[in-house]
Amino acid sequence: MARETDQGRTSSDKVGTICRALRRAIIEQALEPGAKLPEDALGERFGVSRTIARHALGQLAAEGLVELRRNRIAVVATPSWQEARDTFDIRIELERLVVRQLAGRLSRAQIAALKAHVDAEDAARGGPDAVSIRLATEFHILLATMTESPILIRYVSEIAYRCCLILSLFSRPHSSECAINEHRLLIDTLAEGGADKVMSLMHSHLDSVADRALVAQAKPRGRDIMDILAPYAETPPARPAGKAGPGRSLRRDAAE
Amino acid sequence: MARETDQGRTSSDKVGTICRALRRAIIEQALEPGAKLPEDALGERFGVSRTIARHALGQLAAEGLVELRRNRIAVVATPSWQEARDTFDIRIELERLVVRQLAGRLSRAQIAALKAHVDAEDAARGGPDAVSIRLATEFHILLATMTESPILIRYVSEIAYRCCLILSLFSRPHSSECAINEHRLLIDTLAEGGADKVMSLMHSHLDSVADRALVAQAKPRGRDIMDILAPYAETPPARPAGKAGPGRSLRRDAAE
DNA sequence: GGCACACAAAGTGCATGCATGTTTTTTGTA
DNA sequence: TACAAAAAACATGCATGCACTTTGTGTGCC
Numbered sequence: 001m002a003r004e005t006d007q008g009r010t011s012s013d014k015v016g017t018i019c020r021a022l023r024r025a026i027i028e029q030a031l032e033p034g035a036k037l038p039e040d041a042l043g044e045r046f047g048v049s050r051t052i053a054r055h056a057l058g059q060l061a062a063e064g065l066v067e068l069r070r071n072r073i074a075v076v077a078t079p080s081w082q083e084a085r086d087t088f089d090i091r092i093e094l095e096r097l098v099v100r101q102l103a104g105r106l107s108r109a110q111i112a113a114l115k116a117h118v119d120a121e122d123a124a125r126g127g128p129d130a131v132s133i134r135l136a137t138e139f140h141i142l143l144a145t146m147t148e149s150p151i152l153i154r155y156v157s158e159i160a161y162r163c164c165l166i167l168s169l170f171s172r173p174h175s176s177e178c179a180i181n182e183h184r185l186l187i188d189t190l191a192e193g194g195a196d197k198v199m200s201l202m203h204s205h206l207d208s209v210a211d212r213a214l215v216a217q218a219k220p221r222g223r224d225i226m227d228i229l230a231p232y233a234e235t236p237p238a239r240p241a242g243k244a245g246p247g248r249s250l251r252r253d254a255a256e
Numbered sequence: 257m258a259r260e261t262d263q264g265r266t267s268s269d270k271v272g273t274i275c276r277a278l279r280r281a282i283i284e285q286a287l288e289p290g291a292k293l294p295e296d297a298l299g300e301r302f303g304v305s306r307t308i309a310r311h312a313l314g315q316l317a318a319e320g321l322v323e324l325r326r327n328r329i330a331v332v333a334t335p336s337w338q339e340a341r342d343t344f345d346i347r348i349e350l351e352r353l354v355v356r357q358l359a360g361r362l363s364r365a366q367i368a369a370l371k372a373h374v375d376a377e378d379a380a381r382g383g384p385d386a387v388s389i390r391l392a393t394e395f396h397i398l399l400a401t402m403t404e405s406p407i408l409i410r411y412v413s414e415i416a417y418r419c420c421l422i423l424s425l426f427s428r429p430h431s432s433e434c435a436i437n438e439h440r441l442l443i444d445t446l447a448e449g450g451a452d453k454v455m456s457l458m459h460s461h462l463d464s465v466a467d468r469a470l471v472a473q474a475k476p477r478g479r480d481i482m483d484i485l486a487p488y489a490e491t492p493p494a495r496p497a498g499k500a501g502p503g504r505s506l507r508r509d510a511a512e
Numbered sequence: 513g514g515c516a517c518a519c520a521a522a523g524t525g526c527a528t529g530c531a532t533g534t535t536t537t538t539t540g541t542a
Numbered sequence: 543t544a545c546a547a548a549a550a551a552c553a554t555g556c557a558t559g560c561a562c563t564t565t566g567t568g569t570g571c572c
Contacts, residue, residue, distance in 0.1 A: 012555085012556095013326070014555090014556085038522090038523065038524090039523075039524070040522085040523070040524095043557095048556080048557085049556060049557045049558075050523095050524085050557085050558090051307070051555090051556060051557065051558090052555090052556070052557090054311075054524085054525090055310075055311065055314060058311060058314055058315060059314060059318055062315055062318035062319070063318070064407065064410070070269070070524085070525085070563090071523080071524055071525075071562085071563050071564060072523085072524080072563090072564070072565095073522095073523070073524080073564095074524095082405070083405070083406060083407055086405040086406075086407050086408055087407050089353060090350065090353065090407060090408065090411060093349040093350065093352070093353060094346065094349065096349070097345060097346060097349060149338070149339070149342040150339060150342075151320065151339060151342050151343050151346060151415075151418075152342055152346065154320070155346060155411070159407075162407075268525080268526095270525090270526085294552090294553065294554090295553075295554070296552085296553070296554095299527095304526080304527085305526060305527045305528075306527085306528090306553095306554085307525090307526060307527065307528090308525090308526070308527090310554085310555090326533095326554085326555090327532085327533050327534065327553080327554055327555075328533095328534070328535095328553085328554080329534095329552095329553065329554080330554095
């Protein structure tokens with residue numbers, strides 16, 4: 001009874017639970033960009049009321065993972081290619097900051113944890129791409145966590161998740177071996193301690209990740225049909241063979 | 257006009273209204289760090305129900321402007337000094353990105369808008385510090401807006417607001433003339449177009465802002481009384497041994 | 513057969529009510 | 543008077559209900 005600020009075990013934190021679940025589902029591409037997220041369905045699935053589901057969607061929207069349109073069903077965010085580029089630009093700067101703070105200051109335990117994580121990445125190489133991408137992302141988040149800077153952690157996490165989303169949108173089948181090697185190299189260089197060296201290493205690592213993801217600009221898989229058909233729209237719909245004249249709302253993909 | 261991207265301007269958007277109002281109140285120091293924000297009071301004040309007030313608080317918490325503790329009244333965030341430093345570090349990198357994108361690409365109208373804003377800053381020089389700080393912040397947000405990169409705009413806005421909060425916490429009476437001059441110089445250099453030059457200019461500008469704000473680490477004005485008294489707590493109250501050094505602010509939250 | 517309007521189904525926007533947890537006041541006791 | 547336990551007041555956590563908006567569908571008119 002006379003316990004002092006023991007908020008640990010009794011906190012239900014349903015909103016947080018739903019957020020985590022949805023985040024994970026999104027970055028593992030179980031929920032593709034554009035997938036609908038009705039409050040009712042979420043609430044029912046997680047055993048809570050719409051109120052909570054709604055709140056969770058609000059948080060996810062604040063993180064940029066979900067798009068919230070008024071009076072319309074929320075959908076998983078669908079960043080444009082330009083947004084994707086900008087996101088990676090920001091990510092590069094943020095993670096340079098991370099490794100700058102970390103260079104030469106990691107404890108042995110931390111280095112071990114990082115190596116263990118990369119081993120896990122390695123182990124997942126045979127599995128589905130989604131898991132590899134998630135693990136690679138979580139490596140970067142783990143790195144950020146070690147700065148113990150709440151703001152940096154939050155921003156890097158957020159943007160890394162967004163990049164995950166982007167990868168699932170634009171990237172073709174993911175070749176993750178190189179990323180894993182780069183992660184190992186990153187750890188070693190961090191242990192050595194040259195801040196500038198690690199920063200440029202991180203820079204080029206993320207650059208190559210972005211390149212692998214974004215070279216093929218012309219392939220926006222789950223994009224809005226309006227955008228996909230834009231190049232074809234200049235021909236008149238005289239021959240409506242199923243894909244010439246999109247009226248208005250033909251977004252009939254995704255979400256069962 | 258754009259067929260989408262029309263979020264929030266129309267209709268009620270009560271949550272957005274409350275968010276904007278609270279943001280402004282916070283950055284103008286009408287609400288000091290640590291100020292309580294009960295859902296009831298907010299709801300009543302803005303003529304909405306607790307549900308909406310609660311949702312708004314959630315958004316603001318996601319932006320880092322308010323702290324949300326379970327089962328407790330929400331309060332305006334109170335960043336630690338270390339968090340403040342980290343925030344400015346991030347801000348520098350983000351705004352370097354902004355001016356990098358903008359250098360040499362501003363239209364005449366945009367430059368005019370920027371200059372007009374600085375004129376407004378100038379006009380507000382006699383008034384209260386809070387307004388000067390807000391205007392200076394909004395200058396940076398205006399700059400970010402011109403990139404037309406939603407992510408960059410969001411992040412810079414968020415972090416600029418946080419910096420506002422930090423200024424109100426740590427900064428002594430604000431001397432804003434220099435900042436205004438620096439803003440003018442920034443505009444001119446942006447118009448000329450040397451990206452590197454503008455970037456380093458922005459860097460030094462924000463560095464000096466941070467310095468003006470953060471030199472006096474030992475002066476956390478509106479802090480929690482527990483933190484304020486922390487240095488004195490280690491000795492019995494009979495003889496408080498002067499300043500034992502601020503060292504660390506003890507974290508009482510057991511956030512797992 | 514195609515188009516427009518009307519109507520029904522689905523979904524969100526929001527307020528309210530009750531349960532639970534926290535803070536403050538009251539009260540009983542040494 | 544000082545102090546601690548109980549209780550009232552207060553505030554949040556969450557579910558539910560209703561109104562309004564959007565969307566899908568059917569019907570009548572051309």
